[in-house]
Amino acid sequence: MSRSDWEVVIGLEIHAQLNTASKIFSGASTAFGAPPNEQACAIDIALPGTLPVLNRGAVERAIRFGLALGARVAPKSVFARKNYFYPDLPGGYQISQFELPVVQGGAITIWVGEGENAYEKSVRLTRAHLEEDAGKSLHEDFHGMSGIDLNRAGMPLLEIVSEPDMRSSAEAVAYARALHALVRWINICDGNMQEGSFRCDANVSVRKKGTQPLGTRREIKNLNSFRFLQQAIDYETGWQIETLEDGGRFEQSTVLFDPATGQTRMMRSKEDAHDYRYFPNPDLLPLVIEPEWIEQVRATMPELPAAMKSRFERELGLSAQDASALTSAKEVADYFQAALAATGDVHAKLCANWVMGELAARLNRASLEIASAPVSPPQLAGLLLRIADGSISNAIARKVFEALWNNEGKDADDIIERQGLKQVTDNSAIEAMVDEAIAANPKSVEEFRAGKEKALNALVGQVMKVSRGKANPAQVNELMRRRLGI
Amino acid sequence: MPLSNEEVARLARLARLSIPDGSADATRKQLDSIFVLMTQLQSVDTTGIEPMSHPQELPARLREDAVTETNRRATFQAIAPQAEAGLYLVPKVIE
Amino acid sequence: MTSAPFFDAPVSALRRALDEKDISSVELASLFLDRIEAFDSGLNAFITVDRERALADARAADERIARKGTGALTGIPLAYKDVFCTEGMLTTCASKMLSNFVSPYDAHAVTLLKQAGTVNLGKTNMDECAMGSSSETSYYGPVKNPWNPAHVSGGSSGGSAAAVAARLAPIAAGSDTGGSVRQPAAFCGITGIKATYGLISRFGMIAYASSLDQAGVFGASASDCALLLSAMTGFDPRDSTSLDRPTENYAAAIEAPSPNPARPLDGLTIGVPDEFFSEGLGDETRAAIEQALAQYRALGASTRKIALPNARLAIPVCYVIAMAEASSNLSRFDGVRYGHRAAEYADLVDMYCKSRSEGFGAEVQRRILAGTFVLSHGYYDAYYLQAQKLRRLITEDFKRAFAECDLIAAPTAPVTAWPLGAMSDDPVQMYLADIYTTPVNLAGLPGLSHPCGFDTAGLPIGLQLIGDYFSESRLLAATHRFQQATDWHLRRPAIARTSA
Structure with missing residues (x-):
């Protein structure tokens, strides 16, 4: 068996940070680069008794996205709580959409490769849903402890989930690039990957060509450049194929990509089998989007790339x-x-x-x-x-x-x-330069007359040089031939 | 459907609670009696009934996208168990 | 005002006395602060009393009174259940977890009452995290019943109820998730009302079960409750479930003259659900309730039987939902940003587990575990989702009932206040005491309890009135008519008849 007997199947989950002024459930600023925790308000740090209120601007951006992809904008969607403990998750749960996401379905056409081998392909979306981001754990050493910055907690995210429609890292990158262009096109995300405004998770599995069932997948988390996306998928694909060809097996799991080594590795914090205990967030009523609102948003949409x-x-x-x-x-x-x-x-x-x-x-x-x-x-x-x-x-x-x-x-x-760069088209001026060139390069003239076509180029080039490029090359060519009596 | 001590331990792990050795049985028994009460729910056929997650079944009221909060870090961190350089400190986080 | 001393006067009388300078707000606050100092050691109704802060509030109120810029509650002292966040003041939820939590902000209800010029006497004791029906699970020790300190005050807002019953505060705020205002009101022989869900902002109230929690108030009478409730309600954009509707003046509404003073409740139909008078209801309670219903009929109301067939499942439904929501709501107490953190731990997970197990008491941990279970993979549909479906059936029962009647009357609790510790070993037995109050929270309806008698041990019995959404005026007005014709609400435990 060789690598070419295998097929890779890729689905992407992309987190696009929506470019609202305030956070998704609080009135704290989303501006990038503030000192730690200065943009973490009472709601963002989950003080007891605080409550979330949904940002209209975030919803409007989700609607724009849905319209841009020809997706269904759900008339009713629900925010749930995804429960788990992590120090960058202040409430002990992430507010996210689970069973009823705001955007359902849709597709995007991508252009893969370059030149003659380039081809078009349509990638289907499963869904896109609104959720809040978590804060950041800083691993610099504080007396052997980690520091938690909650400025990013509560940033509005649109998580865009594709179907497993991609069959190569090139397709995955083309898809990610197309979405990246689209979210900026419709002005819902600044697309700044260094600042983490657009992050990709890739679900990768392999199967023998011609077989249907999907193989065991591993999810590569937090890829923040297209190059890393490509490298990570390529490495992971190779690793999975090798492992399977060697008769090995692996579990469905989450891995991290290390740009320094170009390899993926299992996350060290091995959570006991996740059980997120999703349930509708009782602090938030269902999000209802009336058709009128969708039409208002549609009226403000730019012409889309497709x-x-x-x-x-x-x-x-x-x-x-x-x-x-x-x-x-x-x-x-x-x-x-x-x-x-x-x-x-x-x-x-x-x-x-x-x-x-x-x-x-x-x-x-x-x-x-x-x-x-x-x-x-x-x-x-x-x-x-x-x-x-x-x-x-x-x-x-x-x-x-x-x-x-x-x-x-x-x-x-x-x-x-x-700069006197206008093309010289005056016959007599060019003739003078041609004559000058013939007189100055008898060797080239001789070679040309002996049948060496290339020698003409040298003579023409000489004229162009003298004219500082302003002579019309076609005209020079023609006059040169005439003067040389051909 | 009584719980096993292992199941109680799993719940405790999920909830980040530690059940001291020696009180596992007592905890399990008390939980069992709660689940006996809760299992009464299964006596009713609710086919076709829409779940109700909220007493007021109204649509969400949305907030305009405006920054309304100011920096109150000093006040908030004055009550933090451990904070330094504007950060909340926790035992090392391992990814 | 020749009879009642100031500490036992209706709020409307205190208003007149303050406006007419018979007493200053500072004097009035001092009077209650002195009473707390003298009597609370026997009741344990308060967790935090801040004399200086209270007197500062009172001085500000006196200045307002001098400028004649007063509202109904300017200069009136009150107490808050320790579930309400109060800026710069300890807010514990009666938990070790928050025993060091000085809130950096005020709850919306507290802001409104500050604006009204009230004087904050202190924060009252309760069941830890509002989880209980007896106010015994508090980290600060149990609240005792002013009628008999060997008995419980009811819960979870037991401290607020006991404080008002003992006249350590004229009025107090509480919260009600499954009966936590109405039941302690009944056990302490006072009036308590829980508002329609969404009427009082939950912003700044430490959450137990978000879809059930609603604030409520305690007073000696419907008219005292009406004054406090009017000042606490109002739209709050910071609570997504807060209802945007005009505020009502309940105090004015209940004073509206009746066309037929002899039968002021003419035309009012009171529904009486059979299900609330079945086995488990104490004989003395049943007798007192029936007598009260007779009194309502004498005032012109008619009573008729109604059916609430699904209410029998309200306890399991309510507890499944409450514990599920609580298991998630209480995750924020992790020792990272505020609250208790264990002194020693091996690593992050150990820090979480130790901090939480040290910070929460046994009942809270039990409810977190049970709530985690009903939401966990494989059990969600059978428990949580099933409970939500039954919640709809219970709510629809009420809808049908209110097509046939204006109010529903029932016992508030099947029994009177039990001896301290009597149910501590059997949590489920205690849950069952919430049988008549939990359906109201599931539907989000307003409910009220007012005193209507005593058992042979001298402990108070409460009648519960349940109204349709936004019928607070009707609930309070009916109670007011009842209280004009009876004197149950004027009975006081010995402690409340004694001067400090």
Whole structure:
């Protein structure tokens, strides 16, 4: 048996922290980075007698999510208590939705891989439910004790549970990325993974290809980057296959991923078989969402990535892959649409190439987000217009782009004018440069005449160099051939 | 359906209570008598009856999303068994 | 006011005396504080008395009275069951677990009563975590019955009931999860009313069973209760189960003149459930209740039989739900952020277990274990879910009953106050004493107990009146008419007739 005889089955549970101003059940601030316990109010530290009251903003964000996924927004959902003891859980129970979650079903289309092997796939969601986050245990040593910070206790979370529809770590990452883009797109979560605003748990099991029943799964907890998600799943998959091939077995369990070693390991705190004793929280009445509320929220929804993607294909003639890339994040789509609009909506393909090509690469080198790109969409549009009308070559365009990036002029025309980069199309001026090049490179001329086609490139290149790129390469080529009598 | 001492021990573990050696039997007997009382519930057929978790069967009233609380850490930690550097201290947490 | 001394005067008379400067609030507070000092060692009704704080409240009230900015309760002393959080003051719930807990905030009801200008005499004793029917499980020792200190006061709000009965406080606040206001009121021979669930905010009341807990009040009469209840009710956005409805002035409502003063209860139909008069009901209690019903008829009311067939299961239903909710509610007491932490422990789990087992008494631990059981995997459906279904049946019985009657009358308890320790070894026997009160909590209805006689041992008997939702006015008004025609509510134990 080899690894290729096995199939991995992956389901993800993603915790997206909702970007409300206050916590899900209290009026404490959700701002990141406060000193320990300064944002833990009487309710968050579970003082006796305190009671939770549900935040409307958190519910509204759950509705937005449900609408974005074409899911059912439950007209009635219930908050339960999940009972267990842990020092970062002040009440001794987590308030979460259990039997009746607020969002039920739904699906998201993901784009897996790159280039020719890329493919589309739909991943189904089981549910998404509202719950409160727990605090943090800090393991630095305080006289051999742990410190508990409850600022995060009560932060609003949407736990998004997928069906076990993914068959590779690449699919899992593509799904996580798609959801990450979506929650930011609909502005319910800031997506900041370093700050823990978007965390993944992966349920991984393997089975022999062609078999139906799911294997024993292990849950990898708290993966806070896409890279770790991929590494953890790959390691876990390999471990499970090896274990089974060696005739071993393992229990359903929860494991942690150690980024330092790239391995997963069992959690050390082995809870006696969890029995969470879920029951409806008697402090909270059922959450009822009237159809009118859903319609109000629907009216404020932006065009969603899937709809935008098909519009780009249909109306702009972009390829599915280009359209998918341009709608992979709200900010990218916003930039693209603004730039395209500034060109007068006529150069979609060119615009797409530049946004995903030169701009993306430059942003990547500078570690910048597109929203803070130094070249604004209208500036890029100005550049594209000059390319389109033949004023500048692609090579010059890249120079102009760099100049715009470095704020050397207010727009492309300004830079082209100031730096004299306008393409030279005057035949006589080019002829003079061609003659100069022929005179200065007799060797190349000889080689070319002897049938070495490549030598022509050297001569053309010489002209381009002399013209500092401004000569129209096609024109140079044609004149060169004519002068050499071919 | 009397409980075993093991079951009582499991409940105590879940509830984070320690039952001193020697009182396990007494605890079990008292719990048994409570469960005898509770088992009366099984005498009624409740097929089709919707469970009632609340005396007022009303929808939840929601709070507007606004920050209303201020930092009261010093007051809260003045009554904490052990706190330092703004943190509540507990015996080492092992993950 | 020639007869009653100030410590035994109705609140309305105290109001007049304060406004007319016959007595200052400071003098009135001192009078009660002195009485507590003189008599409470024999009753153990109070856990915490803060004289300085009380006198400061009273001075502030006197200033308000001088400015004529008074409400009905400005300058009136009262006591709180130690389940209400009071800022800067010890709030123990009668548990070792909270024996060091100085609350950093006030319960909503306390805030309202502070705003009304009341004077906080102190925090009263109770069953630990409100779990009990006799106020014997307190970490601070049992409360004794003012009528006979060898007997229990009832519970769990026994301290508040005993304090009012002994005139150590004119009025007091309590809480009622399965009868914890009505039963001690009955055992101590005073009037007590538990409000409709949702009428008084639970914010700041240390929870026993969230879906059953509701605050209530004690007074010597319906009219004293009406004044306190009016000041405690009101919408609180911090309690999701608080009802947003206009507050009522119950005191004004019960004073409304009757068109037929001879038969002021004309047109009132009182339902009498057979199930509440079956086996287990003491003969003397039955006789006293029947006599009281005759009195109600004499006042113009008519009585008719009604059926509450599912009420017989109220005790197991109520205890399953209460213990389940309690097992979860009491998880926050873990020795991490406040409350008792064991001095020595091996590790985290050991710290939890030791702190909780040291901090909670036997009955509380029993209820946590039983509650953990009924919610645990494999038992949830048979116990917790089944209890919730039966809760609906019990509630529907009441709905049907209130289609046929305006109020329901029944005994408050099957027996009178038992001797201290008599039921301590048999917790289930004690639970059974809540047979007539628990159905009311399950349905979330308001209920009242008023004195209606004595047994041959001289211990008081209470009549329970149950009303439909929000019928507090009707309950109090009916009781008021009864009390205008009778003097059971004026009977006092010896301790309450003695000056400090």
